[in-house]
Amino acid sequence: MSTRPAVLGPAAALFPPRAERERLDDWLTRALPRANERIAAGPVVPSIDFAAFRAELAGFDFREPRPIEEVLDWSITRIERGVVHMTHPRYFGLFNPAPTFPAQCADRVVGALNPQLATWTTSPVAVEIEAHVMRVLARRAGLPEGSVGHFTSGGSEANFTATLCALTRANPRFAVDGARAFTGPPVMYVSRESHLAWLKIAHESGIGRAGVRLVATDGTGRLDARALAERIAADRAEGCVPALIAATAGTTNAGMIDPLLACAEIARAEGLWYHVDAAWGGALIVCDDLKQALAGMDAADSITIDAHKWFATTMGAGMFLTRHPVVLSSTFHVSTTFMPSEYENLDPYVVTAQWSRRFIGLRLFVSLATAGWSGYSDHVRRSIQLIALLRGELAERGWRIANDSPLGVLCVEPPAGRDDVRSIAKRVLASGRAWVAPAKFEGRDIVRICVTHGEATAADIAELVATLETHSRTT
Numbered sequence: 001m002s003t004r005p006a007v008l009g010p011a012a013a014l015f016p017p018r019a020e021r022e023r024l025d026d027w028l029t030r031a032l033p034r035a036n037e038r039i040a041a042g043p044v045v046p047s048i049d050f051a052a053f054r055a056e057l058a059g060f061d062f063r064e065p066r067p068i069e070e071v072l073d074w075s076i077t078r079i080e081r082g083v084v085h086m087t088h089p090r091y092f093g094l095f096n097p098a099p100t101f102p103a104q105c106a107d108r109v110v111g112a113l114n115p116q117l118a119t120w121t122t123s124p125v126a127v128e129i130e131a132h133v134m135r136v137l138a139r140r141a142g143l144p145e146g147s148v149g150h151f152t153s154g155g156s157e158a159n160f161t162a163t164l165c166a167l168t169r170a171n172p173r174f175a176v177d178g179a180r181a182f183t184g185p186p187v188m189y190v191s192r193e194s195h196l197a198w199l200k201i202a203h204e205s206g207i208g209r210a211g212v213r214l215v216a217t218d219g220t221g222r223l224d225a226r227a228l229a230e231r232i233a234a235d236r237a238e239g240c241v242p243a244l245i246a247a248t249a250g251t252t253n254a255g256m257i258d259p260l261l262a263c264a265e266i267a268r269a270e271g272l273w274y275h276v277d278a279a280w281g282g283a284l285i286v287c288d289d290l291k292q293a294l295a296g297m298d299a300a301d302s303i304t305i306d307a308h309k310w311f312a313t314t315m316g317a318g319m320f321l322t323r324h325p326v327v328l329s330s331t332f333h334v335s336t337t338f339m340p341s342e343y344e345n346l347d348p349y350v351v352t353a354q355w356s357r358r359f360i361g362l363r364l365f366v367s368l369a370t371a372g373w374s375g376y377s378d379h380v381r382r383s384i385q386l387i388a389l390l391r392g393e394l395a396e397r398g399w400r401i402a403n404d405s406p407l408g409v410l411c412v413e414p415p416a417g418r419d420d421v422r423s424i425a426k427r428v429l430a431s432g433r434a435w436v437a438p439a440k441f442e443g444r445d446i447v448r449i450c451v452t453h454g455e456a457t458a459a460d461i462a463e464l465v466a467t468l469e470t471h472s473r474t475t
């Protein structure tokens with residue numbers, strides 16, 4: 001007689017019964033908004049005692065299980081005092097948003113149901129929701145019918161995807177032979193104000209960091225189109241193989257938009273892939289009038305827009321859009337016996353850099369569906385209005401405005417006789433009242449201020465002005 005082997009019941013801490021889950025979910029639902037309220041009333045930068053924190057952390061040796069409330073409460077309260085707060089209304093930061101509430105809800109849904117988006121067969125509804133959002137955004141960005149796209153971990157992965165597509169189209173042997181396939185070193189063009197992830201991307205894609213041409217800017221933070229054309233000609237003369245021009249629509253430092261039409265024209269004449277990195281600035285497509293600033297983006301072969309920047313979804317949500325679905329699938333194509341792809345253009349794992357894949361896009365879908373274009377347009381406009389208010393207040397007090405961007409970011413130099421930019425930024429951060437960044441723009445030291453919080457108010461701007469005025473004086 002055979003005996004069945006004994007099997008343990010579910011690990012109770014990992015898979016508690018429903019009543020327990022509901023109780024904890026309710027507790028979290030109440031705890032989190034309150035934590036964010038305390039954050040908004042406190043310092044924007046970390047205030048935790050790090051020695052004490054590290055000692056506590058070392059105490060987690062994972063030998064004795066602890067109650068989940070205790071561990072979650074510990075995590076929330078330590079994060080509350082231990083990070084720069086993106087959800088603080090005076091985080092005038094690096095585009096990292098206070099996430100929209102619909103995006104947070106969507107993240108919860110995705111976390112609970114956890115679909116795997118590698119293939120259409122496994123998650124047809126989820127894959128089609130993402131593909132729908134992409135088609136609509138691609139049209140809104142000016143790309144033609146038939147354009148496609150997918151969600152990425154962020155703008156860097158989207159720009160990486162553009163680079164691989166450019167190299168694959170430039171030489172179909174690239175997929176097999178790598179950079180050796182080219183008759184000379186492949187090179188790509190970005191401006192020197194572009195996002196420096198391009199250097200890592202060049203490394204990752206195998207063309208090497210030396211293959212990145214940091215083209216001169218025109219003195220106002222925009223790529224100099226004539227310098228671009230000259231550099232391409234010089235590279236060709238030396239036997240290099242130009243493959244990609246990546247214009248930036250909204251530079252990270254100063255929100256400047258490269259001459260998109262001129263770059264498109266050069267790329268067309270030279271037969272190069274034309275990518276527009278609109279990681280942050282791309283959100284202007286939600287505003288019918290303001291999107292004029294992106295004229296020329298519609299000529300792009302591909303576009304990067306981050307959902308986790310001005311679209312204010314939770315972190316880890318970028319987007320890659322392209323008018324060339326065939327190039328995308330020839331770049332990422334694989335066939336496996338364990339996962340035969342029957343849906344070549346729908347199966348994310350054969351048209352993207354990732355394999356196992358989170359349902360990233362639900363956050364933007366739910367946010368767009370609940371706010372509509374008009375809700376998003378108000379969100380974008382509000383940030384630009386607050387920056388205009390700040391520009392006026394600071395200019396009145398003798399601060400020099402260094403950038404001329406149509407987006408919600410301001411670069412300023414302190415009035416003569418004040419302290420240097422680094423010391424000012426350091427003291428502003430130490431005060432805990434606001435977060436701003438010291439940066440360089442066209443060779444000058446500037447304070448960089450971006451309105452990233454959808455609920456920041458005129459009072460927050462007034463507090464920032466007062467903080468900058470106080471902490472820029474040396475005495």
Ligand SMILES: *Cc1c(COP(=O)(O)O)cnc(C)c1O
Nearest residue numbers: 154155156195252277279280306
């Ligand atoms: C933020 C940014 C990136 C990088 O995007 P991640 O989402 O941080 O990976 C690339 N380009 C520009 C212009 C950016 O602003």
